[in-house]
Amino acid sequence: MRSASAHRQPQALGNPACVVGANQSCEHALVDQDLNERLYAYERKVRGRFTPIVELLKTLSGLQHERDFVPQAQQLAQSQLGYDLPEIMLGDAWISGLDLRSLYAHCIFRSFKACIDGSAEDQSPWLSRxxxxxxxxxxxxxxxxxxxxxxxxxxxxxxxxxxxxxxxxxxxxxxxxxxxxxxxxxxxxxxxxxxxxxxxxxxxxxxxxxxxxxxxxxxxxxxxxxxxxxxxxxxxxxxxxxxxxxxxxxxxxxxxxxxxxxxxxxxxxxxxxxxxxxxxxxxxxxxxxxxxxxxxxxxxxxxxxxxxxxxxxxxxxxxxxxxxxxxxxxxxxxxxxxxxxxxxxxxxxxxxxxDGRYSDIGHNERFICAGEAMNELQLRNKFYFAHLDTVEEGAADLDVGIKIFTGLNVSRGLPIPVLVHFHYCSRVPGARERTIHRCQRVKSAIESRYASLHTQGFLQCQMAISDLDRSERCTWVESSQTAVVH
Ligand SMILES: [Zn+2]
Known part of the structure; x- marks a missing residue:
């Protein structure tokens, strides 16, 4: 049995537990160390899908007028993010310049989708423990x-x-x-x-x-x-x-x-x-x-x-x-x-x-999820979630989210990515189409509510739907997609 006081040196900040110093271990007998390692591997993997985005876009911004820009960009995106970027967003860069705000939002959503698609594999090491x-x-x-x-x-x-x-x-x-x-x-x-x-x-x-x-x-x-x-x-x-x-x-x-x-x-x-x-x-x-x-x-x-x-x-x-x-x-x-x-x-x-206390003790989310969240991603500061059925009902939550992101993103030129997501039940006839329609209504209402941000390209909405019976998860819905309401 070890003495608690032997390696407990609370910092000036008043850490509630302890600070690990050189050659110190800080093990409590009831801590599941193996589970902690598995969760840390998960955290690194998930954060690693978002961390390279800004630096990659800075690199692309510098390369956009090169003759072989598109293949270069795709090669960099594949190696750093693990996916291709939409050709349509790259092809005209030489003449009209890259739309970096749209590209940033696209990457945030695409990396999120990678987390959803990989969730079973990512989470299986810790789920059963x-x-x-x-x-x-x-x-x-x-x-x-x-x-x-x-x-x-x-x-x-x-x-x-x-x-x-x-x-x-x-x-x-x-x-x-x-x-x-x-x-x-x-x-x-x-x-x-x-x-x-x-x-x-x-x-x-x-x-x-x-x-x-x-x-x-x-x-x-x-x-x-x-x-x-x-x-x-x-x-x-x-x-x-x-x-x-x-x-x-x-x-x-x-x-x-x-x-x-x-x-x-x-x-x-x-x-x-x-x-x-x-x-x-x-x-x-x-x-x-x-x-x-x-x-x-x-x-x-x-x-x-x-x-x-x-x-x-x-x-x-x-x-x-x-x-x-x-x-x-x-x-x-x-x-x-x-x-x-x-x-x-x-x-x-x-x-x-x-280090006993998060370095980002404040907000550091990547995007806003409005509507219904998916259980597949569970990690601190990944997204701000506003649970809502309609924008009118969820206005207070959304306003807080937009305020947070105005400080986090808009203040440094980055847009606010907003994912509008709802579930439907595939056993219910017509539910999918009605849910698409609902996504479109909510997206329009968000864009109207924050019209100034939207017209400046600072509000980037993406719609997605998931089946409660899991036939599909986080399927993108395009703005032009026609909703057939039964
Ligand atoms: Zn709170």
Whole structure:
């Protein structure tokens, strides 16, 4: 057993766990080191598809008047990005100049598509090692997890990295600015899920419940500037707003379907600097308190140097003690303990691979995804997600996204790539055509809302659709494509 103090030297910034110095190892007995290596390989692979884009375009910009520009450009794109660029965007460069904004957006979308197409292969090394999967959730008493984090891109790696939760068919992820999820939309999702459950009569489903999780976030190193933009970086406000939403959802379902029908709820806070979490402990009525939580960063510090068994027992003691007055259900306690334990691996991941605290503690997303996100890409700061059905309803989320990207991209001459993506169900006749039509409506509405950016070429929209039954994923829809509405 090692002494915790022997290699814990918190920096001036106040890292919650530790800093790895020369020849120091920073291993916690409950950390899954092998899983961390697999996730790091995934992170490098995915980021590697985006990192070369800007430098490549700078090179192309310098070469565009060369006589053999097109073959040179294609050779460079293939070697650095792994795909060809559209000939139509290169062919006229000698006379009219490269449209670098369009080309930049094209590359962002094309690299994203490469992540979608390669997701099964990219994720298979870590998917089966996740600490929380569907059978575990069922053992805790949950048939469905409906998770609403903030749309902030820093929460994009929530499932596999921060929660170590395997994305699966019983997990729904819908992000909203400030984690302010849509009550009517959630009631509708809950109703549909209950109907599916009752009609399928799936094994064990009658004894399980639906669990709604809201995830707010905060920044420990720059709390008043790098917290949640939707709440003016006021942590307490972000927490209370999420609690109110969870209460409203329970009331909506109880009032509509009878007392006792409401799903269980869980509130989690996330430090976007370090990926540590605060798990709030619900009472036996699923009510939350802003002050009643267990902090994984504190657990990391308290249990470092202990054996795996002792550390696990310490987690149980901490949760039991914090929950002494709330009558926590045993399945919920088991889930909370597993979430805390799994997060210790992520704290160590950030220590080992990001010096204990992300260098980009603020926004650094590559594009905005408007509509419905795909589960295939789960990595911090890859895209800002605005969950919406119509632009009118999602305007607040989109405005926040556009504001973020005006600082990130427009300020240095780069456009804002916006992917408009929706799912359809191929079992439903006409659904594909209706979804294409919906993409076109949303794209037009976005271009009208941000008309000034659009006319200057600073807003680049791409439409895409995916089948819920997975016959196609992220298929591009061209603006000229005619939607046949049945
Ligand atoms: Zn936020």
């Amino acid at each position: 996740m600490a929380i999967d569907a059978p575990f959730l069922q053992a805790c008493g949950y048939h469905t997890l409906d998770i609403s984090p903030c749309a902030d891109g820093r929460l994009q790696g929530l499932l596999p990295f921060v929660f170590r939760l395997a994305p699966n068919e019983s997990v729904y992820l819908k992000a909203y600015a400030g984690a302010l999820f849509d009550i009517e939309g959630d009631v509708s999702d809950w109703t549909l899920r209950e109907l599916e459950r009752l009609s399928s009569n799936a094994k064990g489903s009658d004894s399980c419940n639906y669990l709604k999780i809201a995830v707010y976030h905060y920044s420990t190193s720059n709390p008043s500037h790098q917290g949640c933009a939707a709440h003016g970086s006021q942590d307490h406000q972000a927490t209370i707003a999420a609690i109110d939403k969870l209460n409203e959802l329970r009331a909506a379902i109880d009032n509509s379907f009878g007392l006792g029908a409401a799903p269980e709820t869980l509130l989690i806070g996330m430090d976007t600097d370090t990926d540590a979490i605060r798990v709030h402990l619900p009472d036996n009525q699923s009510a939350h308190s802003a002050q009643r939580y267990v902090d994984s960063a504190q657990i990391f510090k308290d249990t470092l140097g202990l054996s795996a068994q002792s550390a696990r027992e310490a987690i149980t003691r901490t949760v039991t003690s914090a929950a002494r007055d709330c009558g926590l259900r045993s399945g919920m306690q088991r889930l909370i303990e597993r979430l805390l334990e799994a997060n210790l691996s992520q704290i160590e991941y950030v220590i080992q691979h990001h």
